[in-house]
Amino acid sequence: MEEKNGSTKTYLETLTLGVSKLLETSPGVTDVNFREKQPAERHMIVSWELKNKCMLPEDLKNFYLMTDGFHMTWSVKFDDYSIQLGSMVINSISKLNRLGSSSMYSLPNAPSLADLDDDIEEQEREKPHFDSRNLIFELDSCNGYGKVCLVYKVSKAGVLLPDTEIWFLDRALYWHFITDTFTAYYRLLITHLGLPQWQYTFTSYGVSPQTKQWFNMYKPVTFNPVLLSEETEAFLNNLDPSKVFKSKCKTPVIKKKLPAQPPGSQKGHTSTVTSKRPTRK
Template structure:
């Protein structure tokens, strides 16, 4: 790649990330903001992926891969003389956009004793087809491994065998195998990732689990807006599957430094709020069947997830 093309690619990536790398570089304590430069994906490669998986990629993520084959931005914080890796924003390259299979096989090539599909079939009923499934009802592809804290997935729901899947959503699969809706399209997901600066566990803001107290300190320093409680119940409702509205972002608030004003009493108690009030775009409320899933055998869950989280 020539110097001119490298500079052009850097400008494109900077626009794609809304200038977040420059914003991070100006913040106190942050250093080593690094963007991994990647090549582009040609149309033939995209068509091959689609034909292999019997899926049609949505236009926005297809345009993304045409611009860069994946994405990786990392940043560190200097604490005394030590550099701590904190932020990580990652989108898998198209070759790593692999299908999550719920089918387990033994060493002899035959079906194993249990699989992720067993959990779906036995205790997780979803008659309305709202949630992703590990069986033939969905086609699920890993977009980000989240440093083994879960998986962000591109999910084609309500699929039929032999019929190309077209409509996709973006979901987070936590370590307990619960699904949490994040965004309807790639543009919205990418902006949410940028808004949260790739801070650890940011995907858990969309769950009823929430982020850990130690991680809350990083959010208080660099992304306090992400900890604000929901202000509009209608906005939360509109973000659920079946509704195609996208919450607007105030980029001036997202990328400005931490407010130096004296915190209010409400802000001081923010760290103790329940995880449900911290949820930003929100996942669909767990139905009764999803709650029942938590009572599945511990041995079954452990065996089913061994291949998923190595």
């Protein structure tokens, strides 16, 4: 990674929850690249919401107001060659496209995604559908091995429900639930270091043997479903993702002026101003 000034490095470490610094000091890791993106303009978000007739979740909206998408990669060195291994991606607002709204092919009468859908439920949660029951948007194309999607539900009365979910769509068009919120998904993306096919840890068939080898080298407990939640929770206890996704529109604080007291009335009362004393080393 190119040398950056202090403010840019602080921004990077905050956005990546400190993982960028961890990668830079990991053995064998090279070429940690982060594509810095400008914040999305508010009118772009409003335009997206009007076009798709739905409101972005507040945490995802605040994320776009801080950076219009996210792209970070890192490589490992073998002999004299460097190969890209980790990839962390969140599509920009302009590439947050809806799935299932058009045919898969350009041939006449070709099946759409809705035609290939089924109503077989194999999970406790109702899986997404490509028809009018859901609105589905692509957050990450996962380098071709699936898609991470933001999913809205539509009630039987045709009303769009406010709560969203994050699901993984594999190449066989099977759905796998990941988490309830974008913030939680972002945490998982960072804590898994963007390792190849890490989303398959949330499927019934799990990750490939090759992927397990990468996990053993760079994150041994990631693929273990028993330790996954404990590890992620322990990692996040020292972080505050709400500061990453905070909105730039701050609510003004109105300071109330206290009524003046007579000089004699202050006797016997403890001051609310705490004095700062130097810390003893």
